[in-house]
Amino acid sequence: MRLVTSWLREFVDVKASADDIAATLGLRGFEVASIEPDINHNGDGDAVIDFEITANRPDCLSVLGLAREVATAYDLPIMLPSADAGAKSRLATLPAGTSEWLKVTLEDEDLCPRYAAAIAEVTIGSSPAWMAARLQAAGVRPISTLVDITNYVNLEIGQPMHAFDLAKLAGAEIRVRRAKPGETITTLDGVHRKLEPDMLVIADRDRAQAIAGVMGGAASEVSAETTLVAFESAYFTPASVRRTSKRLGLKTEASSRFERGADPGAQALAIQRAVALMEQITTGRPLGPIVDCAARQAEPKRVHLRRARLALLLGVAVPDADVERILRSLGLEVTRTADGWDAIAPTFRVDLLREVDLIEEAGRHYGFDKLTATFPVMTQPAPAPDARIPRDQTVRRVLTAAGLSEAVTFGFIEAKASELFVATTPVPAIAVANPLSGKFDTLRPSLLPGLVDAVAHNRRHGRRDVRLFEIGARFAPDGETRGVAIAWTGGGSAEHWSAATREVDFFDAKGVAEQLCGVLDVPVRFKPLREPFLVAGLAASIVAAQATSRTVADGPEPGAVIGLVGQLAPAVADARGLPRQDPVFVAELNLDRLERARVAASDATRPLPRHPFVIRDLSIVVPDALPAEIIRGTIHAAGRETAAPLTATSFFDRYQGKGVPPGAVSLSVRLTFQALDRTLTDAEIQQSVDTILAALVREHGAQQR
Amino acid sequence: MSTPQPSPESVAALVAQFETELAQARTARDAQSVRDRYLGRKNSVVASWMQLVASAPVDEKKNIGRYANELKQAVEARWTRYSESAPDAAPAGAVDVTLPGRVPALGHRHPLTVVRDRLEEIFVRMGFTVVEGPEAEDEWHCFDALNMPADHPARDMQDTLYLATPITYSDNDRRTLLRTHTSSMQIRHLQAHQPPIRIVVPGRVYRRDDLDLTHSPAFGQIEGLAVGEGVSLADLKGTLLAFAQQMFSPTSRIRFRPSFFPYTEPSAEIDLSCWQCDGAGCAMCKKTGWIELGGCGMVHPAVFEAVGYDAERYTGFAWGIGIERVAILRYQVEDIRLFYENDLRFLEQFPY
Structure with missing residues (x-):
């Protein structure tokens, strides 16, 4: 709302500068977009303050509305429009009655409870300079006397008006009704529009002449030849105007006022003001009375305000005198009662409905700066946070410590990216119904597309080594899950002068996944996986291992998939702008599922062994297709029976080549034996190693090297 | 080497x-051999003078002894000074300690996480519990329950991204959407708990905005909510003031500028005194001395009614602050897109 200060001063005799007024209202709920000083370039002090009016204050889309705020802020009287000869905003004295010129029928009063009209005999020309200048300063283009008057009244008191050329209204009548099926209209902007049956129109005897509250029709537009006009000043219900405006994609000065809520009591006033202006600029004279059709009178809202409630909610006791002064100045009728006040809110304040609304008014003008900062009383200890929060922090710590930096990508991606990452058993992607761009039209089913794009961004900017991770929501038809994904390309170890850099491989990514699962106390296994977006043979699914008695009750079944790890297929990398030849390793884990697969570890520490451990290395040749996990299983199974307790096994070498037959592999296993109660004898250990070796020979045809 | 007779001149x-x-x-x-020739136990200059002392006649003993000592002390002092400043020879197996070490790889938290962690930490100290809610929501939780019925003009303020397929834990058949604010979690929490309530809700929210220098269709918010008996707007001011002083500067001040949000009444914008100029006006605060931080207010009774609370017995306050907004201010980031590009040259500027 562009407020012209000279116009404002016709309603309130405020001496303050435009800057001061802007700053003062800025602290009372009216944000200032800009100030244009000295608009007349003559040093008269006239300025325009452009206020941003919040959705709850349609009354302040007018000079009069803002004048009330200024009057209250500066504790000055308001000079309302009046029929007094000396009034700056003068009203014509015009009776209400029936007109011989125009018949008005309210057919759909649910959408238009009040419709006022008046006829005038006019000679249309150009508005005087002062009026044209004011309109221009307020941001409205001057057109002709009649149109300018309706705009002027709208800006001044906030009641949108329209003027019809009476000669063009068939049957000299106005019917306020819903559009008929198939009805059309050409609006003032020259657009031919199809109307829908729930849109309210202003029609003459034969057809729609205006879209109620939105825009007039071209057929009855006032022109230079017009001699008789019908002024319209109506109240259209906000929902109806809003719906129609939205459906037609047509937003106007009028519609934006009506849809937020015009003053249901200002219809006659607006006509009185328009007629006075018409007489003032000698462009016409009224013919007959105001035809004021009211289905129901606007009822002012009665609201009780308790002094104690006011003090409780604001946390400060506003003196009674201030409460009364503020509310009265804003146009409320206030009567003191035992515990506070009975107030009657004026019809233009559509936002004042209940006690708390009055508390805001009192607080706002009393000044929030007068509140003493206090701290809310705590009566109970704070409960524990959402379990996901400490868990995510742990995950983040583990990953940053592993050298991965955290990425944040959007929750939506482009369908094209989503399709590249579709699994063999696809989960339907969720589309955004009204995306602003194709880049963000699908909710991400996985964190990988976004993360891979982030890797591509870094590669494009010359970064060779990229390690990123992201923690975030993934979307599927059965709900939202929290996941973590990693992407790693370039060096597997940091570059250092002492040795050549090793390239990242499958086991780097797998190691990170293992570390995460370990820290979260989730036993997992890795199984070969075939997914179209991963390189076959270099991909694994991460599944929950055997559940134990300590697993949470609703944890995933053993074998349930928790995540995956592998090398991104070169075709996918290529499609996302990554160099085809660069291996990119990725992993993604479902954190919610991981959380449920957690095996609660005992807090009790284990005693440190008092007897020495003994290490034996064993080298065996086995078929190279035999998974290490199976060999480990055989060793563990055999180790359960041995005389010397087997406490650890590790693979420390894997060799293929000279001395090992093709199709076989030499594996070196380190076995650690230790007993808690005694020092192991050589005989015990030899017997144990023999037992394990025998099992390996028996189960896998292993040969000792 | 012939050694001159002890005298003050010969010492010098x-x-x-x-x-x-x-x-x-x-x-x-x-250098060591030079030192040995002067200070060595045998056959050195000082040693020969000491021998002269022993063999000298009694009446000369005193003087010769004094010259011998002067010489010894002066030479020792110079040797000490020399050996302290001279570079040591590298011992066997020495490395060039100025070569770079093997620095273990260390990743960086995203700046939005750094800010979020800090915000959470401050509010947790004030007795708030951190909770999280779903990003895919339904209209009831996101709008209706927050006093924004279908025809409410305020719904325009937050242009919404709707979903083509229903998802979520919805207990109603309303349209599903990406939440436009974390306030939807207020509703979920109020429904599931009883006062006193004191929570902060960090999370991602979505708007139908294009991505440009200052706008993003997705961004982070942190919402706060306190509900109890006798909770006031002054309490909100105290809470946010304490937050501002811990987050920004011990001298920070808070200003409430009245505003409008459908789910709070009274409502206010939170202004923070500019910590660069302490309110004097600078480029950062656009010469106003204040920086807008977010919105806040007292929970609207209609919100309490929507979740079945006694709006007469309980009052509450709520606020919402943009995480990017804080990060932009704190780290003086010029382009919001930097947060989502995940350029390591940017990310590595933030703490571990």
């Missing part, structure tokens, strides 16, 4: 000669 000459020879020494070994 020998000291000067010692210094010259030391200065000419090229290696530590050379």
Whole structure:
């Protein structure tokens, strides 16, 4: 709302500068977009303050509305429009009655409870300079006397008006009704529009002449030849105007006022003001009375305000005198009662409905700066946070410590990216119904597309080594899950002068996944996986291992998939702008599922062994297709029976080549034996190693090297 | 080498000669041999003078002894000074300690996480519990329950991204959407708990905005909510003031500028005194002395009614602050897109 200060001063005799007024209202709920000083370039002090009016204050889309705020802020009287000869905003004295010129029928009063009209005999020309200048300063283009008057009244008191050329209204009548099926209209902007049956129109005897509250029709537009006009000043219900405006994609000065809520009591006033202006600029004279059709009178809202409630909610006791002064100045009728006040809110304040609304008014003008900062009383200890929060922090710590930096990508991606990452058993992607761009039209089913794009961004900017991770929501038809994904390309170890850099491989990514699962106390296994977006043979699914008695009750079944790890297929990398030849390793884990697969570890520490451990290395040749996990299983199974307790096994070498037959592999296993109660004898250990070796020979045809 | 007779002149000459020879020494070994010739136990200059003391007649003993001691002390002092400033020879197996070490890889938290962690930490200290809610929501939780019925003009303020397929835990058949604010979690929490309530809700929210220098279709918010008996707007001011002083500067001030949000009444914008100029006006605060931080207010009774609370018995306050907004201010980031590009050159500027 562009407020012209000279116009404002016709309603309130405020001496303050435009800057001061802007700053003062800025602290009372009216944000200032800009100030244009000295608009007349003559040093008269006239300025325009452009206020941003919040959705709850349609009354302040007018000079009069803002004048009330200024009057209250500066504790000055308001000079309302009046029929007094000396009034700056003068009203014509015009009776209400029936007109011989125009018949008005309210057919759909649910959408238009009040419709006022008046006829005038006019000679249309150009508005005087002062009026044209004011309109221009307020941001409205001057057109002709009649149109300018309706705009002027709208800006001044906030009641949108329209003027019809009476000669063009068939049957000299106005019917306020819903559009008929198939009805059309050409609006003032020259657009031919199809109307829908729930849109309210202003029609003459034969057809729609205006879209109620939105825009007039071209057929009855006032022109230079017009001699008789019908002024319209109506109240259209906000929902109806809003719906129609939205459906037609047509937003106007009028519609934006009506849809937020015009003053249901200002219809006659607006006509009185328009007629006075018409007489003032000698462009016409009224013919007959105001035809004021009211289905129901606007009822002012009665609201009780308790002094104690006011003090409780604001946390400060506003003196009674201030409460009364503020509310009265804003146009409320206030009567003191035992515990506070009975107030009657004026019809233009559509936002004042209940006690708390009055508390805001009192607080706002009393000044929030007068509140003493206090701290809310705590009566109970704070409960524990959402379990996901400490868990995510742990995950983040583990990953940053592993050298991965955290990425944040959007929750939506482009369908094209989503399709590249579709699994063999696809989960339907969720589309955004009204995306602003194709880049963000699908909710991400996985964190990988976004993360891979982030890797591509870094590669494009010359970064060779990229390690990123992201923690975030993934979307599927059965709900939202929290996941973590990693992407790693370039060096597997940091570059250092002492040795050549090793390239990242499958086991780097797998190691990170293992570390995460370990820290979260989730036993997992890795199984070969075939997914179209991963390189076959270099991909694994991460599944929950055997559940134990300590697993949470609703944890995933053993074998349930928790995540995956592998090398991104070169075709996918290529499609996302990554160099085809660069291996990119990725992993993604479902954190919610991981959380449920957690095996609660005992807090009790284990005693440190008092007897020495003994290490034996064993080298065996086995078929190279035999998974290490199976060999480990055989060793563990055999180790359960041995005389010397087997406490650890590790693979420390894997060799293929000279001395090992093709199709076989030499594996070196380190076995650690230790007993808690005694020092192991050589005989015990030899017997144990023999037992394990025998099992390996028996189960896998292993040969000792 | 012939040694002159002890005298004050010969002491000065020998000291000067010692210094010259030391200065000419090229290696530590050379320097050591110079030192040994003057200070060694046997056959050195000082040793020969000491022998003279022993053999001198009684009346000369005193003087010769004094010259011998003067010479010894002067030469020792110069040797100490020389050996402290001379570079040591590298011992066997020495490394060039100025070569770079093997620095273990260390990743960085995203700046939005750094800010979020800090915000959470401050509010947790004030007795708030951190909770999280779903990003895919339904209209009831996101709008209706927050006093924004279908025809409410305020719904325009937050242009919404709707979903083509229903998802979520919805207990109603309303349209599903990406939440436009974390306030939807207020509703979920109020429904599931009883006062007193004191929570902060960090999370991602979505708007139908294009991505440009200052706008993003997705961004982070942190919402706060306190509900109880007698909770007031002054309490909100105190809470946010304490937050501002811990987050920004111990001298930070808070200003409430009245505003409008459908789910709070009274409502206010939170202004923070500019910590660069402490309110005097600078480029950062656009000469106003204040920086807008977010919105806040007292929970609207209609919200309490929507979740079945006694709006007469309980009052509450709520606020919402943009995480990017805080990060932009704190780290002076010019382009919001930097947060989502995940350029390591940007990310690595933030703490571990």
